[in-house]
Amino acid sequence: MTKDSATRSGAQAKEVVTQTLADLLIQTDKRQSAIILPEVGTEVCCGALSDQVERLAACLRQSGLEPGQVIAIALPNGLEYLVSFLAAARARLVAAPMNPANKAEEFRFFLKDSVARIVITSPEADPAHEAARDLRLQVWTAARNSTGEIQLSGSGFNSTTNDAPDAPLPGDVALLMHTSGTTGRPKAVPLTHANLMASARNISAHYRLSAADTGLVVMPLFHGHGLIGATLSALFAGSKIVLPARFSARAFWPLVKAHAVTWYSAVPTIHQILLVRAASDNAPVRSGFRFVRSCSAALAPATMKQLEDRFGAPVIEAYAMTEASHQVTSNPLPPGARKSGSVGPGTNVEVAIMGDDGKLLQVGTQGEVVVRGETVMQGYYRNPEANRAAFTDGWFRTGDLGVLDGDGYLIITGRIKELINRGGEKISPVEVDAVLLSNPAVAEAASFGVPDPIYGEEIQAAVVPRADVTAAELQSYCRSRLADFKVPKVIHFVKELPKDATGKVERFRLTALFSK
DSSP states (O other), rough: OOHHHHHHHHHHHHHHTTOOOOOOTSSSSSEEEEEETTTEEEEHHHHHHHHHHHHHHHHHHHTTTTTTTTTEEESSSSSHHHHHHHHHHHOOOEEEETTTOOHHHHHHHHHHHHHHEEEEEEEESOOHHHHHHHTTEEEEEEOOOSSSEEEESSSTOOOOOOOOOOOOOSEEEEEEEEEOTTTOOOEEEEEEEHHHHHHHHHHHHHTOOOTTTEEEEOOOTTIIIIIEEEEEEHHHHEEEOOOSSSHHHHHHHHHHHHHOOOOEEEEEHHHHHHHHHTTTTTSSSOOOOOEEESSOOOOOHHHHHHHHHOOOSOOOEEEEGGGGEEEEEEOHHHSOOOOOOOSSSSSEEEEEOOOOSSOOTTOOOEEEEEEEEETOOOTTTHHHHHHHHHHTEEEEEEEEEEEEEETSSSSEEEEEGEEEEEEEEEEOOHHHHHHHSSOOOEEEEEEEEEETTTEEEEEEEEEESSSSOOOHHHHHHHHTOOOOSSSEEEEEEEEEOOOOSOOOOOOOHHHHHHHO
C-alpha cells in the first residue's frame, strides 16, 4: 500500500465511522464534559454518556424490540430524554419524540400514526399514560438512579445487558418527527442516521463549533431545532451543552455567566422575551456570546438589530425544516456577509426556486423554495398521497415562497398557504409583520387573513404592545411603509400570541378567533 492510498483509506474510515448516531461521540475525549444539568448540579462526560447509551440500547433489544420498531419518547429536556433517544437509535429502533405537554387526544393521534410499540415517559401519571392505556401500549418510565444513571422500568422491560446490539446502518431510520401541522394534519417525517449525521456535520462546520464552545439549549428536544440544531451538532463537534429542563428567562443569564456560554439558538419569540426583560434581568451589554442563532420562524430585521445592539454579538439567521433534518440555509459567521431579511445560502443543501409548472426559476424571481441533498428525507411515513405532492424531479417542495439573490442568499417571503388573497392581491404576512415589529411600541406582531364578503380575504393583525400606542397610529405607521392594500384593516391588541410548542406563531388560530 502506498502512502497516498493509506491516507485515502484512513479518511474513508473516519467518514464511515461517523455515519451513524452510534458513533456520535467516538472522536471525542471520553473525559471531556458533554452535558451540564443545572437543576441537579451534574456534569456528564462523553465516556459516561456513551456507556449509559450502550447499556440501555442492550436492554431495549433484550426486551424483545426488533430493528425498525418505533418507540415514543414523551420526556422533558434532560439526561433521561437524551439517553433514551440515543439508546433507541443505537439499538436500531426508531425514536418518535413527542411533546410531554400534549393532551391525551393528541397523544392518541401521534401514537397511532407512528405505530409506536412502547411509550417512554416520566413516572408521574400524565396524558401519555392515559393514551397508552387506551391503545394498550406498554409504558416504561425513565428516571435517574442513585448514581445518576438513567434506568427504565415497566412491564416487559428487561434490564439484562449481556449482548451488545448490532450496529445501526446509515440508511436505518433513527428519528420519526411530526411536522407542526399549522396548515393541515401533521405528517410523520422519517429521518435516517445518515440524514441526521449529515445535518449535525453541516451545522457544526458552518458555525465552527469546537471543544472550546458551550451551548445553552433553550429549545425542546422533541423538536428538530433543539435536538439537531442545538444538541446533536454540538455533540458532533465535541462541544459542551447546558441542558436545563425548560427555558426560563429568569435563569437564562445566570446560566450564561456560570458556564461561560458561547452561543445559543432559539426562535424569535425567545429572543424577543430576552430583549423585553434585558433591563430587569441585568443582562450584560457584552454577553460573551460568539454568536446567537435564530431559526424556525422569520426574524424581523428590527429585532435582529436590537439583539446585536443590546447583547453585543452577531445574530445569525437560519432557515430549517423537519423534512431536511433541520438546517437548510444560514447566514455565515463574521466576516462573511450577513444580510438582514435573508436566511443565507444553502449549507451543503441545494436550494432553488420552482414555479407552479415545476420548472426552476431565474435568480430574483419569486416562487416555491425547493431543496435536495443528503439531509432531505426520502418521503413521509405511510403517506404516499403527501409524497406525490411533495416531490418534483427529485426536489422537495417546501411550501415556502422565496427568492434567491445573485449571491445565492435566500429571502423567505411567506408560506404559500398563509398568503392573504385580498381581491386578487397576494399579501405576505411576513412582510407586514416586519413593518409592525420595526415600530418601537410593538413587542410582538402577527398578521393574518379573515374572510371578507367583498375582497374574499381582508388583512388584520394581532399586536402585543411594548408601550402605549393606538391602532390608528400603527395603521398610519404601516401606511407610510406599505402599499395601502397591505395595511391591516383591523389591529387587535392582545396579551400574547398563540404559539405552538416551539414558539412559532399559529396564524390559523388568529384567523379562527377573529373571524367570529
